[in-house]
Amino acid sequence: MPFLNLFTAVVLITLEQLAQWRYGPAGLVGLLLLAVGARTRSTACSSLGAVLLALVVAGPTLQ
Numbered sequence: 001m002p003f004l005n006l007f008t009a010v011v012l013i014t015l016e017q018l019a020q021w022r023y024g025p026a027g028l029v030g031l032l033l034l035a036v037g038a039r040t041r042s043t044a045c046s047s048l049g050a051v052l053l054a055l056v057v058a059g060p061t062l063q
Helices: 002-040 043-058
Strands: none
Touching: 002 043
16 A cells, blocks of 8 residues: 555656656646545636646647
8 A cells, every 4th residue: 555655746746847857837737636636526727727728738838
């Protein structure tokens, strides 16, 4: 059980860092809203996070 908790924490931290690096603060906020909504079983929070992530991913890229 402690291994599973440690593994989950490492995966979540890695995903957060990847979202911050690739999609900036908006991607991180979307990922956090999605995670909090899933943890608390709040459909409004998880839906808002999913929509925010979709908008960030589908938005125009400034390269």
